[in-house]
Amino acid sequence: MTGVARFRRLMREQRRRQGGRLALAAAAGAVVTAASVLLLGLSGWFITGAALAGVAGGAAIGAFNYLLPSAAIRFLAIARTGARYVERVSGHAAALKALARLRPALFDGLAAASPGRVRALSSGEASARMIQDVDAIQTLFVRLSTPWAAGAGGAIAIALAGLAGSGAAITVGIGTGLAVLGALAIGRLAADPAGARVQVATGRFKDRFSALQAAAxxxxxxxxxxxAVEQIAAEARTLDRRTIDAAAAAGWMTAWQGMVTGGTVIGVVLVSAGSPLPLVTLAALAAVTGIEAAGALVASFRQAGAAAEAVRRLGEVLDDPVAETGTVPTGDAVTLVALDLTLAAGRRLAVTGPSGAGKTTLIERLMALRDPVTDELRLGDVDLTHADVRGVRARFAYAAQDVRLLAGTVRDNLTLARADAGETDLWAALETADLADRVRAMPAGLDTPLGDNGERLSGGERRRLGLARACLRHAAWLVLDEPTEGLDAATEARVLERLDQRLAALGQGLILVSHRPAPLALCDRTLVVTGLAADGRILMESMPARVAA
Structure with missing residues (x-):
C-alpha cells in the first residue's frame, strides 16, 4: 500500500469517528443556506409588496398582512444565526479532533520509518509537513458540509423563483450550474496548480529558514x-509569487461568480416581466442568494489544489515499505558478523578508532538510525537489514555526541526517555550524570526552563543531561557516544564511577564510543574501527579484554 493510500485510509477512519459531528454540520449548513435564501427573498417580496400597498392607498394598506411576513423574517434570521453557530462549531470541532489524531499517527509513522526515509526529510521540511500540510487538509473535513448547503440553497432559490414563473426557475437553475461549473474549471486550470505550488514553496521556505537559524x-x-537574510528573502519572494498566483486564481473565480450572478438576475427579471412586481423581486433576490449559496462550494475549489498537494506530501511521510516488512528480534545479543563475535546483554563494549573511521556510523546502524548493511550486524536472531525498526530501537537507550534538547524544562527533556518516570527516578538519573546539585540550585529545580536547545546550560551540562535522559530508559543496552567529552577530570571520574555502579546494579549492557582512556576502562572488550570498505561495510578489529569479563 502506498503512503498516500495509507494516509487516505487514516482520513477515512477519522471521518467515521467524527461522523456525528460532520452530519450535524451538514444539516446545519443546509439550514443556514435555506434560511438565507428564504430570508432575502421574503424580505424583497415584503418590502416591494408593502411599498406597492402604500402607493395603492388606505384600503390596500388595511388589507396588507405585514404581521406574518415580519414574524417569518425574524424567525428565519434567528434560525440562520443559530444554525451557522452549530455548523461552525460542529464542523471545526470535527476537523480539529481529526487533525489532533492524524498528527500523532503521522509522527508515529515517521518515527518507525527506515533510516534512509527519515534522513531524506530535513527538520524544517518535516516540521512543514506536520504543521502546514496537516492544517491544509483541514478543509477536507470542514467542506464536507458545503455540498449539502449549496444543494439546499440552490433548491430553495429555484423553488422561490418558480413563484414568478417556470422561466425564472429555469434561469436560476442554469445560472447556479454555470457558477459552479465555471469555478470548477478555473480551479482545475489555475487554482489547483497554484495552491499546490504554495504548499511546496512554503515547505522550502521553512526548510531554508530552519537550516540557517540552526547555523546562526x-x-x-x-x-x-x-x-543569510538574502537566502531567506529569495525563498520568501518565491513563496510570495506563488501566493499571488493563488490569489489571482481565486480572484478569477470570484469575478466569474459575479458575472454569472449579474447575468442571472437580468435573465430572471426579463423572463418574469409579466409577473407581479413583488414576485419578480423575490425571484431576482433568490437568484442572488442561490448563486451565493453555491459560492461556498466554489470557495472549496480554491483550496482543493493545496489540499491535494498536502495529501501527497503527507503520504510521502508514510510511504516506506521497508518499515512494514521487518522482523522483530527475539533476543538482545549483539553480533558483529565479520568478527564472529556475539555479546550478550550485560556485556560492555568499548568502540574506539581514529576520527572519521565510522564509530558513530557503526552504533547508529546497530540502533536502526542508519540504513544497515547485509551480514554486518545482528540483533538477537535477526540480521539488521531484515529487522523491524521499532523492535531494534526498543533495545537501546542512547546519548548521542551531539545532544539535542527541547526548548522546555529539565523535566520535559528527561521524560522524553520515559514519560512515566517519577521524581525519584529523575533525581537518580541526574545523580548518575553528576547533575543533581546543579539542577537543585536552579530557580525552579526540575521545572526550570532551559531555553532553545538547552542554551542556558554549558556544553558539558548539556552532555550530562543527555546522559541522564538515556539512563532513564529501560533498555537492554546503554549506548554512549563520547559521554565525557568536554568534562574536567574530576567530573569525569564522578560520572564514570556512578555510571559503573548503575550498570552493575541493573545488569545493563554498555556500548561506549570514546577517545579518552578513562571511559574505556569501564568496558570488558574493545572494538577498534579502522575505516569504511568500498562496499560501505565498517572495517573493525576486536582487541583483548581490558578487564576480565
Whole structure:
C-alpha cells in the first residue's frame, strides 16, 4: 500500500469517528443556506409588496398582512444565526479532533520509518509537513458540509423563483450550474496548480529558514548575516509569487461568480416581466442568494489544489515499505558478523578508532538510525537489514555526541526517555550524570526552563543531561557516544564511577564510543574501527579484554 493510500485510509477512519459531528454540520449548513435564501427573498417580496400597498392607498394598506411576513423574517434570521453557530462549531470541532489524531499517527509513522526515509526529510521540511500540510487538509473535513448547503440553497432559490414563473426557475437553475461549473474549471486550470505550488514553496521556505537559524552562531561569527537574510528573502519572494498566483486564481473565480450572478438576475427579471412586481423581486433576490449559496462550494475549489498537494506530501511521510516488512528480534545479543563475535546483554563494549573511521556510523546502524548493511550486524536472531525498526530501537537507550534538547524544562527533556518516570527516578538519573546539585540550585529545580536547545546550560551540562535522559530508559543496552567529552577530570571520574555502579546494579549492557582512556576502562572488550570498505561495510578489529569479563 502506498503512503498516500495509507494516509487516505487514516482520513477515512477519522471521518467515521467524527461522523456525528460532520452530519450535524451538514444539516446545519443546509439550514443556514435555506434560511438565507428564504430570508432575502421574503424580505424583497415584503418590502416591494408593502411599498406597492402604500402607493395603492388606505384600503390596500388595511388589507396588507405585514404581521406574518415580519414574524417569518425574524424567525428565519434567528434560525440562520443559530444554525451557522452549530455548523461552525460542529464542523471545526470535527476537523480539529481529526487533525489532533492524524498528527500523532503521522509522527508515529515517521518515527518507525527506515533510516534512509527519515534522513531524506530535513527538520524544517518535516516540521512543514506536520504543521502546514496537516492544517491544509483541514478543509477536507470542514467542506464536507458545503455540498449539502449549496444543494439546499440552490433548491430553495429555484423553488422561490418558480413563484414568478417556470422561466425564472429555469434561469436560476442554469445560472447556479454555470457558477459552479465555471469555478470548477478555473480551479482545475489555475487554482489547483497554484495552491499546490504554495504548499511546496512554503515547505522550502521553512526548510531554508530552519537550516540557517540552526547555523546562526557560525553565520554571525563569519559575518554572513546579510548573505543569510538574502537566502531567506529569495525563498520568501518565491513563496510570495506563488501566493499571488493563488490569489489571482481565486480572484478569477470570484469575478466569474459575479458575472454569472449579474447575468442571472437580468435573465430572471426579463423572463418574469409579466409577473407581479413583488414576485419578480423575490425571484431576482433568490437568484442572488442561490448563486451565493453555491459560492461556498466554489470557495472549496480554491483550496482543493493545496489540499491535494498536502495529501501527497503527507503520504510521502508514510510511504516506506521497508518499515512494514521487518522482523522483530527475539533476543538482545549483539553480533558483529565479520568478527564472529556475539555479546550478550550485560556485556560492555568499548568502540574506539581514529576520527572519521565510522564509530558513530557503526552504533547508529546497530540502533536502526542508519540504513544497515547485509551480514554486518545482528540483533538477537535477526540480521539488521531484515529487522523491524521499532523492535531494534526498543533495545537501546542512547546519548548521542551531539545532544539535542527541547526548548522546555529539565523535566520535559528527561521524560522524553520515559514519560512515566517519577521524581525519584529523575533525581537518580541526574545523580548518575553528576547533575543533581546543579539542577537543585536552579530557580525552579526540575521545572526550570532551559531555553532553545538547552542554551542556558554549558556544553558539558548539556552532555550530562543527555546522559541522564538515556539512563532513564529501560533498555537492554546503554549506548554512549563520547559521554565525557568536554568534562574536567574530576567530573569525569564522578560520572564514570556512578555510571559503573548503575550498570552493575541493573545488569545493563554498555556500548561506549570514546577517545579518552578513562571511559574505556569501564568496558570488558574493545572494538577498534579502522575505516569504511568500498562496499560501505565498517572495517573493525576486536582487541583483548581490558578487564576480565
Amino acid at each position: 552562531p557560525e553565520l554571525r561569527a563569519y559575518g554572513l548575516e546579510s548573505w
